Amino acid sequence: MNPPDHARLRREFARLTRPVRLLFFTQTAAHPACAQTRQIIDELPPLTDRLSIEEVNVDVAPERASAYGIEHLPALAIIGVDADGHERDSQIRFLGTPAGYEFVSLIRALMLVGGGPSILSDDSRRKLATIDRPMSMWVFSTPTCHNCPKAVVLAHEIAWANPHVTAYAVAITEYPDLARRYRVTGVPKTVVNDVVEILGAVPEDRFIDETLAGFAAGTEGGVL
Numbered sequence: 611m612n613p614p615d616h617a618r619l620r621r622e623f624a625r626l627t628r629p630v631r632l633l634f635f636t637q638t639a640a641h642p643a644c645a646q647t648r649q650i651i652d653e654l655p656p657l658t659d660r661l662s663i664e665e666v667n668v669d670v671a672p673e674r675a676s677a678y679g680i681e682h683l684p685a686l687a688i689i690g691v692d693a694d695g696h697e698r699d700s701q702i703r704f705l706g707t708p709a710g711y712e713f714v715s716l717i718r719a720l721m722l723v724g725g726g727p728s729i730l731s732d733d734s735r736r737k738l739a740t741i742d743r744p745m746s747m748w749v750f751s752t753p754t755c756h757n758c759p760k761a762v763v764l765a766h767e768i769a770w771a772n773p774h775v776t777a778y779a780v781a782i783t784e785y786p787d788l789a790r791r792y793r794v795t796g797v798p799k800t801v802v803n804d805v806v807e808i809l810g811a812v813p814e815d816r817f818i819d820e821t822l823a824g825f826a827a828g829t830e831g832g833v834l
Contacts, residue, residue, distance in 0.1 A: 623658035627725030635685040638669045646707045647684040690723035701769040706781025710753025715762040734818045738772045748801045750782040750794045760811040761798035803828030
């Protein structure tokens with residue numbers, strides 16, 4: 611980042627009201643993407659005393675990767691605190707290098723977990739409260755997709771609003787295996803509970819309704 615970007619982010623981070631910790635999952639024989647991710651996130655803590663980074667070597671602590679549902683590297687998990695000051699896993703995940711427009715999504719997630727206001731409507735939050743079992747959301751994006759942050763941010767908002775939901779933002783160009791598994795031919799593409807696909811950057815009300823459809827279908831045992 612250049613000095614103007616640093617200044618802009620410093621002003622943005624000044625609005626953080628709660629501490630945020632980034633868990634950075636890597637390994638001993640790191641893929642180049644791990645080094646690139648580390649370089650990107652290392653620029654953030656000097657801009658605010660509210661943000662810290664903890665590196666997790668999965669070769670040394672595989673159980674921690676398992677505990678956070680991390681099966682692909684590099685990966686980030688965002689840890690915040692609740693209203694009572696207790697540590698809280700946001701259930702927000704990033705897989706791959708958060709570059710380009712994916713960096714925008716990372717900053718939005720840090721601001722949300724760090725005490726920023728939710729963009730979700732009261733009606734959306736009421737609907738999401740009906741999710742009472744674990745559910746996954748995979749949002750596939752690329753660094754050059756300007757529409758992707760809308761889908762990523764909505765999925766991460768859902769995860770923050772309901773702890774039963776884990777939302778993964780996936781830099782799909784780095785994971786051809788996931789692209790094949792989820793038949794990703796365009797982005798953004800969101801897959802809910804491996805059963806419902808949300809194609810494109812759709813409005814909030816439709817995104818929430820299709821997310822709930824994915825929860826219901828997953829509960830009934832459907833598959834893609």
